[in-house]
Amino acid sequence: MSRHDFQIPVTFKHRVVFTRDAFAPENPELAAILREGGGRRALGLVEKPVAAAWPELEAEITRYFAGLDVELAAVHLLPGGESIKADDSWVRESWALIDAARLDRHSYLLAIGGGAFLDAVGFAAATAHRGVRLLRFPTTTLSQDDSGAGVKCAINAFGKKNWIGAFAVPFAVINDFRFLHSQPEETRRAGLVEAVKVALVKDRGFFDWIEADLTALAALEPAALEACVERSAMLHARHIAEGGDPFETGSSRPLDFGHWAAHKLESLTSYKLPHDRAVAVGLALDTLYSVRSGLAHESLIGRVFPILHGLRLTTYHPALDWRDEGNRRMVLEGLDEFREHLGGELTVLMLQGIGQGVDVHRIDPAIVGGCIDELRGLWQAAQDKHYDLNPVA
Template structure:
């Protein structure tokens, strides 16, 4: 079995600094007040493997065992496993395959328990699911040298990851993403969260996983809707970071739409690589600033999901958000019009929608409800509004102001385009 791993003051003052070590001292004189400031500095290096394989739970595939034992090979490692209900429905033998794998390697790994949890946004909408996980972690004595393993889509990884990150201030968390979207984007990152106070991802943490193990076999049993929707995140990252990859997506759109194995695997790996590169080298892996460069197309996507009560799934909403922000970029003079047209045509060719009627929904004062998503997007990080748009294929650009009238025009263009397509059918 071959496994592929990608190894991220006001007033008059005078200051005197002493010491060159991590605890530098600063003496500050402000008026008649002398103040000493000690600076504590340290860094914590993060490193985790992201692997791509097939048949992860085959008894002769050592990848999972090796990842659990990679730093303490002489221990017997305890593991609590959470399974996405949707995955278990599609693969009813999965719990038995997991159990047999642990039994076959019982000298070194122990399956403490396995639990089936709801998939999709339901697990993120109801905090009781996370509280149940925390109770289980406590009851089963999962400590900081044991593991919580999540097998499922992005929502399950988010919720289980949040529980693991907060129990004991963080227990080891290993992810097994099972959807295109979670394998090529969210599952390889450092964030987890649940939805509270009516806000998507309001409650969460930054907590890098112990390892990410992508098993392409899980993609084979996905509904077509979910399998196609995950491609939107690959288009997103290609548009802002890699023009060559975007042109590859265009050239291979038909192969991707029919789920050609070779094309799908390359798309997932390359998208994951680009997301990982941004986290490691983008300069702000925990989003301490005001920018969210990997969230191109997402300000409207998050709002659209809420407006449709999650009838529109995340990848589908991202596709619509990409179309909207590409059109706005062209209207604002940032992106050549032919390139904006190329983007919506690629989305069309994959069967991804570029419009939903809720884009035209209005609020109490007659304003477009979607546009409130811009303020919510800003509030999630704080600071000034920072939205990633496009200046070219493969070239993202950050702006700090959105012309609401121009954005309304972009929405109207998508609506008119949708109406023309409907008449043509």
Template sequence: MSVILQSFTVKFEYKTYFTENVFSIDNELFKQVIAEDGSQGKRKLFFIIDDGVAQAHPYLPTQIEQYCHQYHAVLDLRGEIWIVQGGEAVKNSDIEVKKILQAVNDYGICRHSYIVAIGGGAVLDMVGFAAAIAHRGVKHIRIPTTVLSQNDSGVGVKNGINTFGKKNFTGTFKPPQAVINDASFLTTLHIRDWRAGISEAIKVALIKDKTFFDQIVADVPLLNHRNMEAMRKLIYRCAEMHIQHIAGGDPFEMGSSRPLDFGHWSAHKLEQLTHHQIKHGEAVAIGIALDTTYSFLKGLLTEAEWKQVIHLLKDLGFEVYHPALDLVVHGEHLIIKGLQEFREHLGGELTIMLLERLGKGLEVHSIDTETMIKAINYLSSL
């Protein structure tokens, strides 16, 4: 037997910027991000905007056109600025992905060009996937416009669409060239979208940082009154912790451990069972409540700690229970099937993050379904 062994390392690096009014003529950040990539001359740009963002900011396409004209020595806007459907529906087929690939071909977008996505997490996921498979990888810039995408999904390295009725079944790990968090987009969010992203901050605080958790508790009145300073502080810390985790040893999730998915196994299933009538962040809040209650029932958390988490979620306006948690078909709780689907998505053994105390997660490799159903009953009674 003969063997040729090859081993190599590829360094990935990207920055997450925080700004306001990114396409204001006097804000040179976007131009500088492009100019600092080491290339020479103009860079071709293809923009895609979430339709919800376009409706809330109707002058955005014109602003982008004027901005690119102002800095035409670097920015070469190609084709029309596209508007695509926002929300999870845009990920439920490959229609938009194929349209983007056609545009890449038609507009002459190459591996030294940029696809710029402006929108919520679902649009960023879909566009990022298209960018990753076009020419085996076109440079991609994310401009997240929701709390959830600015503090979690938009600052990560994952892209994908839903297939076979399963969330993110088809996707890639492809870091963006840069992420630009523009706080001005948050001012027009619906209250559900403002609130939904806070659940991801609660999640990461519960498993990693008790001080951050306490800060969120203290800031509840400010967050409920849409105080921008409190929200920007929350987004920055949450994004910082997610980015730190990516560099922690398994950025492309080669193993079975995914600690930042605390509360997510049931959240993903809830989204599917409700046909995405509840938003991802709302489903995550319920998933956090469920796994925190399970942790309490298994003797890992005190009753006082359990109540503190439940009270925080409810004080922020989250529901901690949905009737879909109790759906049963042929004697099987459908939500429990989410455990198996979660394991299949990662491969290997089942790995679920629980809480051993506030601010400290604990990974387990089995779930007592009887106790989990009891936890569902607890939440139902609330």
């Protein structure tokens, strides 16, 4: 008997581009990426609401590829929103379209849509032929400033978010800013929560900038929104590329501050509570927990909550108070699911200060309960002060 251990070094290039009008004939970004890859065939999958907002998009894509030496097999429209990843039906449909287009591992799959759409189509791309080249075109604030720059894809199963999935580095991420400004206002605004999150855990200077530019961000002024999205996306991408654990083989997930509760709230509400709104609630809860558990100074609350409420983000949801037959808050089940999803010891990132995250391995349910009670009061006070805050879903 014998044992042989081999090291298999693998290097990926993570291309993240910020541009405008990516399919304009004079825009060289996509053409350069396609030339770099050397593939000769492509397929486009577009989220239906995006196509509805941009009726000329399919024709633009077709014209763009007409000037290249890459054959565009077709452009198809698929549903959007969380429902596309509710089960594997649309992944299977995507596989069928990939097969019909005769894509191979050197071919390109263009996925144009929001985060849930990119998750489902990305999983199809990662598993077809063990991986075709995915070109992500995120179209929402949330997908441009966070998930689109990541290296994960997944669908939901067993009542749990992202239970079936993979790590797969996209061939390129192309953030086209024109898509940002065609979203509904509430979606455009809600996605900013991930920028607040990454600033809190990674970059005090970015948090200070958000705080100083809050009026422009709250008004969704294009220059401020685009600058915030790009800075947030780069922090996410840089952590993945330089943080030492791009595929999460350890037990720490520093970019998931506020997400243990957020993911559970989504599943408890049958995904009627969208991810960005759930993250705002989870971020608010974990900010309070960081203070009430003694990790952070009270002043943290006075800086974080004015930003969340200034951006008109919801910071409480009734599902936080839903209880099981044993009178235990059901949201606490999210801690077990969070640990199972990553494996190893429970590891939840909390805050010691702005830009200072710390891993904790035990969460006190009593403190969580007190924080939820406090959160309810803070949210009510914010509603009384700001009558135009987004309502609880």
